């Protein structure tokens with residue numbers, strides 16, 4: 387196409403530092419347009435009867451996008467947030483800015499690869515850069531196709547080869563400017579296409595009055611209304627300037643509202659902002675103080691009550707928007723009619739879970755292991771780097787191996803995973819900080835074990851390079867395994883934390899309430915679903931995907947397969963005896979008591 391414009395598509399790499407893909411995009415771009423796509427599929431219902439992404443991760447993501455936008459602005463750029471499937475909005479945007487080049491990070495999971503295939507089929511030249519692992523796959527002492535079946539063999543091969551990760555890249559001081567926005571008939575045509583993509587998203591957004599997917603071609607009235615909503619909804623995602631390429635050919639320098647229409651648009655904008663804020667206030671601790679603040683004052687109580695009402699509304703709206711029947715999910719295959727018939731039960735369970743989440747609100751003084759509603763645990767590179775520095779400045783790494791199996795608290799493990807999962811933090815930055823810590827304070831068993839765990843993370847990534855889609859089959863890699871069974875009632879009880887086993891129920895309630903679960907509890911509850919309840923590991927993986935603030939496609943799939951005995955490990959599945967686990971890791975019952983209390987209060 388001969389243009390020097392490059393679209394940089396942020397995926398799970400929401401950072402400016404150590405972002406190899408971004409650096410490569412900048413190297414070839416005269417003008418760079420950084421974008422993020424809010425794909426409605428991310429919030430679509432799964433075949434298991436609940437929305438694919440819950441409010442924890444959504445709010446954590448919003449914080450990361452704000453942070454990323456600020457970091458880009460500090461470098462002379464900004465983030466454009468698009469609403470729609472990437473295969474729809476990116477081609478429309480590319481036409482609007484006169485390019486066909488998109489650069490992004492590579493993600494070796496089936497849906498993410500399908501996204502790229504769809505973009506290429508739409509005529510875009512998509513360049514991908516692999517960057518999410520600590521180790522460079524090309525530097526491994528074996529081809530990815532010959533990845534050892536067992537983690538220990540992988541680790542030993544890496545260690546005996548003396549393999550070290552590359553040093554992290556510093557963040558660029560400046561970024562190429564945004565492209566000029568084309569005007570004229572041709573551009574107007576593309577801009578409309580881009581707007582339509584926004585409009586399609588509108589029904590899922592708080593200002594619902596725009597068109598709907600079903601409504602077909604837009605009339606001019608509908609277009610006008612859509613435009614109204616589009617502006618509002620774009621801005622509700624923080625900042626009107628971020629949507630500018632789709633704005634009548636204006637430039638992002640052109641500032642705020644200038645016309646009557648713009649002034650009129652302010653009203654729904656404010657409404658939308660409120661809706662999103664309210665949704666964010668699902669969070670137990672957003673407003674009424676933090677767990678350090680102790681008992682709420684009466685002012686805080688009043689504010690809390692306000693937020694609680696708002697958050698109930700949001701949850702209700704959210705649930706009422708869920709068809710909960712047929713949408714996509716990570717694994718292949720749609721719901722059977724039996725599953726459809728049974729769907730109501732998990733839906734009810736899911737609703738209750740959302741209600742429980744709301745009911746967490748009065749528990750804001752309770753400790754949470756990853757209180758992502760606090761500024762120091764917020765999504766984004768800023769909080770991630772501050773956390774990284776704080777973690778390695780103290781004694782925690784030294785004690786990591788001894789404490790990592792803890793169940794509650796912010797300190798028992800590193801808590802890097804949510805930032806790693808959204809890409810606000812790169813594993814190479816973690817590793818560099820680890821080495822600096824060892825240089826300053828000496829290596830320890832704890833510091834070694836952090837490297838060990840980061841290798842687990844890499845292992846599941848390389849497993850995807852090796853096996854790809856086969857990891858998503860019901861039998862996984864184990865052709866001899868029986869097909870998994872699914873009992874919707876038992877599954878719903880597991881999701882809700884009502885299995886009757888106090889330790890399991892405590893874990894499941896913590897997960898739904900906070901979006902976090904320790905590694906130990908993840909293992910125990912996953913094992914319980916698979917080996918004690920005889921449930922379908924894919925349903926469990928989907929529930930974790932919905933709930934976990936640190937959901938990561940590779941680590942989630944890999945760990946579930948491992949526990950189910952459907953991965954590469956020839957030793958078969960892993961059953962964790964829940965009684966023994968409770969006796970070992972919750973000997974005084976404090977963990978069970980805490981979450982049982984939530985259960986009692988939630989039932990009131």
Ligand SMILES: Cc1cc2nc3c(=O)[nH]c(=O)nc-3n(C[C@H](O)[C@H](O)[C@H](O)COP(=O)(O)OP(=O)(O)OC[C@H]3O[C@@H](n4cnc5c(N)ncnc54)[C@H](O)[C@@H]3O)c2cc1C
Pocket residue numbers: 790799800801802803804806807836839840842843844846903904905906908909912930934936937938939941942943945946949
């Ligand atoms: C069923 C199940 C599902 C899981 N789903 C996810 C997921 O969606 N996202 C996710 O990041 N982790 C997942 N894990 C792995 C692990 O539980 C979390 O990475 C860990 O609890 C995060 O806490 P932390 O950052 O404090 O970890 P730490 O114990 O401090 O470990 C440091 C880092 O090492 C990596 N790591 C540690 N344990 C594992 C592991 N078992 N597998 C892969 N990487 C690991 C993580 O990146 C982690 O941040 C899952 C584990 C199980 C058993």
